[in-house]
Amino acid sequence: MTNNLNTERLIYPFTAIVGQEEMVLALILNAINPRIGGVLIQGERGTAKSTAVRALAALLPKIQVIQGCRFGCQPSKPSTWCSECHQRFIAGEKPETIEKATPFVNLPVSATEDRVVGTLDIEKAIRYGMRAFEAGVLAEANRGLLYIDEVNLLDDHVVDVLLDTAAMGVNIIEREGISFSHPARFMLVGTMNPEEGTLRPQLIDRFGLSVTVKSITDIRRRVVILQRVLDFENDPYRFLKTWENCEKTLSNRLIQAQHLLPRIKITHENLEMIADVTSQFKIEGHRADLVIQKTAIAHAVYNNRTHLEPSDIHVAAQLALPHRLKRKPFDQPFELPVLEDTVKTIIYPERAAKLQEILNDKRDPLTIQDPHNECGFYIVG
Structure with a gap:
């Protein structure tokens, strides 16, 4: 041990x-x-x-950083450099790049x-x-x-x-x-x-x-948690080696997604769908709209796409809206199933039956394979 x-x-x-x-x-x-x-x-x-x-x-x-920069400026993006890096560059000093x-x-x-x-x-x-x-x-x-x-x-x-x-x-x-x-x-x-x-x-x-x-109540999943924690505590190096390929797979997927960000295409229909969702819930201001847009884009590129689909906006709304829903001081907390039903009605008016079939899927998430991930860990969306 x-x-x-x-x-x-x-x-x-x-x-x-x-x-x-x-x-x-x-x-x-x-x-x-x-x-x-x-x-x-x-x-x-x-x-x-x-x-x-x-x-x-x-x-x-x-990440790549300029050597000696205390702010870790990115060499390939001069527009984001700190004043110190700019001054050295103007003085004729060529920035050296290191990885950290x-x-x-x-x-x-x-x-x-x-x-x-x-x-x-x-x-x-x-x-x-x-x-x-x-x-x-x-x-x-x-x-x-x-x-x-x-x-x-x-x-x-x-x-x-x-x-x-x-x-x-x-x-x-x-x-x-x-x-x-x-x-x-x-x-x-x-x-x-x-x-x-x-x-x-x-x-x-x-x-x-x-x-x-919340705490997981499913017995099978609790057993898996116990077993993995025990394996990690007993022989952490072996456990890390077991999961090394999975970690690399996800890390590479994140890098690929970031590279796709500048290529994403957003349609007027996408923007209308986002605005429809936030207006239905009477969300104050426009921060939620912007967050849903950025989150939907991240979800799209994570799934190796350069265009938005309704499912991207659906997932984004579920993550961006719960803490913004307006409640009076003595109101009961907003039920997430109500949020889910309303969002799916707006985003999937013609696909409600199919979506309900997906939501009713009660298979153990541990057995569901993510098509982009050979490791078998489950990712929503």
Whole structure:
């Protein structure tokens, strides 16, 4: 048996997670297109929330960065470079490229705003005219994954700053009339147990997608979970080797999907369908429409398509709408089957019977093969 210290340093494989299909899919789609706006995962303890996030981070492909850049600027995209890389380039310095792991930053709930956004040395700026900037978490997370466990316990203002930056893709620090900015494009994931407190509705709405996870009650699947965890704890290296090909398959699929993003074609009919869904639910503002569009695109390219199908919008609406549905203070929580029925009526008016047949399929998800995935792990959509 391998000792526990080694086990703690190793990450459980993403493709070995049993069930929790919506959470898995929401994470995958955000990894393909972080501009979706992140994902909020709500659920009780022990439902693989943190395991899934850390596993996804380990799965993400390596990235090309400019050597010596503290923000990890992408060599092939000068328009996104920080001011420091631009200045070196203008001075005639040719940027050297290196490869590194996709950043994974775990933000503690005790983090202050200065720790998150970074700080400016005002004294140096005034005395020497230097913009001395001490990088914060947002700089470390650029082009990576920023994870907040127990996000509901984080200061509301800090959450607001994080969500603003995630939406803009740039971090702007202003102090005493002095400003500094740097790229901050990252995938934001927050997890929380609602029993320990909630987020303000205004903040929940800012997350692109939201999923709720529950304990698995099916006996067969619980047995599979137990067996896999035991195998991982007893011999983690052997377990990781067993799932290595599955991890590579999914990682390559993510890379392929990202390459297809610029080639996606959206029709006026697609946009009308999205607008119809959000208007039927009386969703305020237009953030939900944009999130559904971006999520549907990510779902399409994940399935190796360069055009949207109704199923892409269907899946996107299920992930983007539940936390945005308007409720009065004493209303009962919105039932997801009601959301499902309404969405399918809008998107599949002529295919309702066929869709119901699909939804009534009660086969064990562990036995359903994803046509794009030889490993057999189940992905919704």
